[in-house]
Amino acid sequence: ATADAAPSTEKAPSTADVDATAAAALPAKYKDAGIIKVASDIPFPPMEMFDENQKLTGFDYDLAQAIGAKLGVTMELQTQAFDSIIPSLQSGKHDVIMSGMNDTPERQVTVDFVDYLHAGFSILVPAGNPNKIATVLDLCGQEVAVQKATVQAEILRGYDKQCTDAGPGPMKLSELPLETDVQTAVRAGKAVADVVDSAVASYAAQTAGDGKFFEVVRDPANPAGYDPVYTGIGVLKKDAALSKALMLALDSVIADGSYAKILGKYDMSDFAVDAAGINLGS
Amino acid sequence: MAHATLATPVGAGPATQIDPDDIVAVPLRHPWRWFLAVFLLIGFVSLGISLWQNENINHPTITEFIFNPRILSGVVLTVVLTVVAMLVSTVLGVLLAVMRLSNNPVMNTLAWLYVWAFRGTPLLIQIVFWGYLGLLYAQISVGIPFTDFTIFSMETNTLIPALTAGLLALTLNQAAYSAEIVRSGMLSVDEGQYEAAYSVGMSPVFTLFKVVLPQAMRVIIPPMGNETISMLKNTSLLSVIAVLELYTVATQISSQNLRQVELLLVVSCWYLFLTSVLSIPQYYLERYYGRGKARTLPPTPFQRVRALLGRRPITVRRTESQDAS
Amino acid sequence: MAHATLATPVGAGPATQIDPDDIVAVPLRHPWRWFLAVFLLIGFVSLGISLWQNENINHPTITEFIFNPRILSGVVLTVVLTVVAMLVSTVLGVLLAVMRLSNNPVMNTLAWLYVWAFRGTPLLIQIVFWGYLGLLYAQISVGIPFTDFTIFSMETNTLIPALTAGLLALTLNQAAYSAEIVRSGMLSVDEGQYEAAYSVGMSPVFTLFKVVLPQAMRVIIPPMGNETISMLKNTSLLSVIAVLELYTVATQISSQNLRQVELLLVVSCWYLFLTSVLSIPQYYLERYYGRGKARTLPPTPFQRVRALLGRRPITVRRTESQDAS
């Protein structure tokens, strides 16, 4: 029914890949349906995006296919705006969320996270770095823009005390609806920097304005970005059995090496988790 | 003609004497009215109960957030933005409407162009335009075009902070819509009114403000009420330039704690409350500007309740014109 | 009184003979009109040039995407949604307006409640409500309340797919706004019109459709034009339930290629185009329903251009009523 159902049929799960333990843990409901519907705020490059042929791709997509194969079902990514992503789960339109969603204790009240990434944030500045930002503390007292649905705003507020002690005072944060809004704000001079997941930052630096608009601040002390947080698959609390099955499947994906391959494909090897876990974020 | 006895008297005017020649008739019954009323009452009540008891809704979250200080400051900002934008845009709208109705070709074309451009592009894009004007023009200068002479020059982002940009966008956009409404109101005033006003030596401007607009108000107020209520909610588009009004605050909170349904309900409660508050002045403004139109003013809600209980139609004509539909 | 010679004749009506007793006067000059026109022309042209030459805008992207098939399918969906929602909601709106104006207390209260609830809550929340009705009710059943007897039962998400939910939300919401507009139009019709219609034996419904609404149209059309144009852009709110109309498609594209400004310009071009197309029927509808109101119809754009060139005011009263403001 959804207008934008991802064309995921071409990679039907082959029984050879199925992980028996994980598949056994999967509730019958999904097994019978043969499908797990994944809500995703497409596109959110490089996590989920389209290739030249308008085929769905991205880290979340590839990982979802691998996990689905382990479970013996199709994982189908469907477009879902972040602002109503929880209602879409509660109403049964979707079963899980894979949208590069950060795992925080606050969110754990509503959903369980099956964590699959551990990554920090990067600072994206206009090409040439006109404000000479070198570390996160250079942002103190300045206008900084972040995307609303991410966890960066909370993390940056954590620097308030350090910034106040240093003199310039806390950062002035603008939380904007979309990552593109954040980048536009930086280009318009409304903010000196865009603070965003490292993977998204390097994509933007490579893509925006054919790579001419932005650059990522390289802080040798934090090569994988600042303040790493977990990113996970969101599953409603009441579907604990599904979380368990997903965790088992993810472990199996990690174990057979395909996890590392997918990470490598998107240049994200720095952000790997050692093993799957539930609600690791703190 | 035999007199029926088993019924209420029709005559119930101030002359209380009941004459044997008065008609004593069975008043027109409306059984389906009551059926419908009861049916809908049951419907609403059971909808309310089922909504309230729904397990997907966490009531403590609602009560926690409804008077949350961030939400409250969002409410205040929403109200301020709405009021300021509506007032300024109405003034602009009247100006544009007058220009648009003029046969002065320059004024007319100008107003038409304005309405075309500002209604034609999405408000969101206008907000982005004003909010990120610095993207297009880093400096705003006032000077003589095509020369180097400048009177004044300033950083765009200093000149137009986000809130100003938001207000500017809402106001300029709304003015285009208001202009159309005011224009339609002015068209509803009889030409004889202009003639009478001119014949006693009123100037066109005086005529506009004392004769035409007061009569146009009757027609203008309901759609302007619409616009005000839309504006209340359009302020939420300012989230793209990080103006923290009610809706933006709520989605910020919900994007962190993922209590999206509960926060949408909080927002709905506030909007419903604000809409209700706004519809009180609208009601009385309508009554005020309706004076002199009908021979008798329409009943107030209080009078309606009395009429419902007393089952006495208020005027014959009105009752008929609507019973049938 | 000496005749002035150095001027154009005033009389230029169909009677072409010029009499020596005709006044030969200097027509009222409007120098500031021309000043303003030239000033604004320069302003617009230089704004256009500077926008076009702005280095922050990548023109090839615009030309690449303006006829992109995904954008085009978004345009089509936007138009379809707008047209269907406006048509259905107008019918509902008329019904609600008639109910609201009735003195029938049940109808009246009902219409009032409807308008209150649907105008009072943000459209976005209504869209989420209809889109995720499954959240509240997994099954929709038609049956006898408080018993187990059901006539019909179906999965909510099957019954109401996203597109239907979106249409439902837009239509029901718009009906509340349209009701207020139609009501104001009906209030603008003179009471004598009802009396005359009733006196020739017209029923209330016939009177409504043949006498009242056609006269109300004059007042209804401009704000309904507003609403249609708003609707065109409100369809973009359907992005929350993944209906891929124009705006949603454009943001999807831009969040991938990160060319937000260019895609907003593409969207603006399309909305401007659609708005312009919509204002043509509005213009002619206004003229059609304006017949019989003024003694002479207002000039068409073509006639205005002629007037501008020929410098001949079209009627004396009109010219005056607006020159002054």
Add this chain to the structure above:
Amino acid sequence: MTIEAPASAPVEPLLSALKVRKSYGGVEVLKGISLAVNPGQVMCLLGPSGSGKSTFLRCINHLERIDGGRISVNGELVGYAQRRDRIFEMNPREVARQRRGIGMVFQRFNLFPHMTALENITAAPIGVRRINKQKARDRGLELLDRVGLANLAQSYPAQLSGGQQQRVAIARALAMDPKLLLFDEPTSALDPELVGDVLDVMRTLASDGMTMVVVTHEIGFARGAADVVVFMDGGVVVESGPPEVVLDNPQSARTKAFLDSVM
């Protein structure tokens, strides 16, 4: 000629009003009007401004609901229907049907501004009585011709002078072939030249069996055309009778004073 309560009438009157009372917001405008008009009769209502003449006409047509007394037209109560031995209030549809038999011409024309003169006349016959369009048009043109406006059939009311508008309004009322015609100062906005023509039309109608109630200040017309003249003042009937009695030999001092001022 009977002008007493209907009970004593030798023929069944077409219009009979009995102790009709009507108040507006506490002020009683009609204080018990009783009168009767037999089929084919023309009744002229005279009286000073504010005496309630227009209000009474509106009550006959049920445009206003009376507060007391009763009005019947053609043997039917206006606004009420008798079924078995009980009287029921009529619903709007029945009222509309009843009004088709009663034409009315208003003091202020009330033409439909969005329709041409001809459309004004044919709207009700076509839409309400479902008469064939072409027939209705033909009849409309004939009526327009009768009031001297055949050449203005396609004009909108705003393009007509006051006199022309009132004549269209009369043609509109005639188009429904009513049993009873009510005129509220039909000639007050008419050109003197044309008053005679209109009165001729009205006389023709009367001789065809049309019953009419005419509020007018044209004493000449009342004397020549009326079967009954009623003088109203302050919401009561002061005097009524044949024109030669009421106009030339009034009993009441109030009538005398009014007639002196008018003639």
Add this chain to the structure above:
Amino acid sequence: MTIEAPASAPVEPLLSALKVRKSYGGVEVLKGISLAVNPGQVMCLLGPSGSGKSTFLRCINHLERIDGGRISVNGELVGYAQRRDRIFEMNPREVARQRRGIGMVFQRFNLFPHMTALENITAAPIGVRRINKQKARDRGLELLDRVGLANLAQSYPAQLSGGQQQRVAIARALAMDPKLLLFDEPTSALDPELVGDVLDVMRTLASDGMTMVVVTHEIGFARGAADVVVFMDGGVVVESGPPEVVLDNPQSARTKAFLDSVM
């Protein structure tokens, strides 16, 4: 008494019209009207419906722009101003100032429906002539009293009968103390009883030096009050002169026919 072109007038006429022409969309409604009214004179305009009487009045007030000829009031061209030796079109503000000296009473009242009777009268004196509010009110009440409506000062037009509305409209025109008063069938909607009163007011005004142009069908008034009677037909002046000549001894067959039908 002069009714020829103003050049031959012994006193400077207050109103003079010379070869006034006016067309509506190709149809010439006024085909060269020339007439003059001296200060203090009352001119009555008679003529069949559609002869252009109302249009001519509207031209005097510059509510319509004439297509040819010239109208001047009190020595000033209507709608045009002479500076040095050239004639300039007036701007709207100047036109408004000029109109203050010319009162007008319309065929269809045109009261401001959102103002009470008293506010209708005082709106222009207070807003345009900037007269003290209390004074304007007092004068307004006095004028209302003069037209017999002192007790209805607080009523809205919709609450008044036709007759009452027209009387308020007359009081409104008088409130600006105009030099010239134009009446477009002022008594056609008035109660016969009150016509006399209004005519008395008009006669008093005339003897106070008020100049009036009255379109009317009241031959009696024309005979008694007019200094000049003009008979118009088809957009031209057919005949004009003192009432005893035009009314009792008309030269033109057309006038004769019209008067026969009216009297």
